[in-house]
Amino acid sequence: MQLRRAGKSGLMLSRIGLGTMTWGRDTDEHEAADQCRAFLDAGGNFLDTAAVYGDGDSERVIGGLIGTLFERNDVVIASKAGISFPDGLRKVDNSRSSLIAQLDASLLRLNTDYLDLWQIHTWDSQTPLDDTLSALDYAYASGKARYVGISNFSSWQSAHAITRQEIIANKAPITTIQNEYSLLNRKIEEDLVDAVDTLNVGLLAWSPLGRGVLTGKYRKGVPSDSRAATPHFASFVEPYLSDKQSQIVEAVCVAAEGLGFSPLExxxxxxxxxxxxxxxxxxxxTGAQLRGALSSEEVTLPEVVRSALNEISRIS
Known part of the structure; x- marks a missing residue:
């Protein structure tokens, strides 16, 4: 699998990263190991998790794979902090004390003394940005994080944080931005992509399959074994089941049929x-599903197909 450099840093990431949001909850340890093995065999090197995934269980599963399935130095492990669900209610807390406490807890669950990439999970309007950024500085200076990044920040929030770190001496440089991006959600093209280019940071795209909708599995309804059929994911998928989104899915399916590929690819x-x-x-x-997805490494879209998909999915 091709590796790409994250912006102007020395961090090299496989151009497909393995997301682990369901590990430890919907995906048990054996299935997770099967997925990880398939991913590593395909040449992937980048595992993405977060403290909040499965209330820490995702990190625990990854920690159990270190030394048994892979050596620590062979894999880029990225995690995120700032979100929690005390009493079942979503809470964002990007204060220095809370972030550092989450970092230490993540390292303990992951059975490692450092993260390759540590990210702030989302913007916190209630906490001064400098207090949040000081946690990144601490992680970077202490070696607990080799690189640091931000996630789900808007373009102005991203530019503010990145430039703040650049203009003040001895601050941890922000290496990556992680945001949702797919044919069903191209919002980052409005101005965040320009910020990425101008500031020369890496862009990590989560939910590239439109929360699973772009696989075509929802064309005839909601399958009983799909994420949209589960209580904790139904509201996550539902916004992408509109008539407009269905038109984009149909275009992807038509293109796939013409090219001899799957809609996912x-x-x-x-x-x-x-x-x-x-x-x-x-x-x-499942591991089988992942192996099918990894076959997209062999797919390059003809420019005429990319242009057609750009047109039907463009932001109106």
């Missing part, structure tokens, strides 16, 4: 090779 290749993208983060339900 077409949709994934479109994001993977979009300007500024360093890596796409792909989650899978």
């Amino acid at each position: 077409v949709a994934l290749a479109w994001v993977r090779d979009a300007p500024a993208v360093t890596s796409v983060i792909l989650g899978a339900r």
Whole structure:
């Protein structure tokens, strides 16, 4: 699998990263190991997780694979902090004390003394940005994080944080931005992609398959074994089941049929090779599903197909 440099840093990431949001909850340890093995065998090197995934269980599963399935130095492990669900209610806390406490807890669960990439999971309007950024500085200076990044920040929030770190001496440089990006959600093209280009940071695209909708599995309804059929994912998928989104899915399916590929391969290749993208983060339900997705490495979309998909999915 091709490796790409994240912006102007020395961090090299496989252009497909393995998302682990369901590990430890919907995906047990054996299935997770099967997915990880298939991913590593395909040449992938980038595992993405977060402290909040499965209330820490995703990190625990990854920690159990270190030394048994792979050596620590052979894999880039990225995690995120700032979100929690005390009493079942979503809470964002990007204060220095809370972030550092989450970092230490993540390292303990992951059975490692450092993260290759540590990211702030989302913007916190209630915490002064300098207090948040000081946690990144601490992680970077202490060696607990080799690189640091931000996630789900808007373009102005991203530019503010990145430039703040650049203009003040001895601050941790922000290496990556992670945001949602797919044919069903091209919002980052409005101005975030320009920020990525101008500031020369890596762009990590999560949910490149439109929360699973671009696979075509929802064309005739909601399958009983799909994420949209589960209580904790139904509201996550539902916004992408509109008539407009269905038109885009149909276009992807038509293109896939004409090219002899699956809709998943077409949709994934479109994001993977979009300007500024360093890596796409792909989650899978099973090892077999992941192996099918990894076949997209062999797919390059003809320019006429990319242009047609650009047109039907463009932001109106």
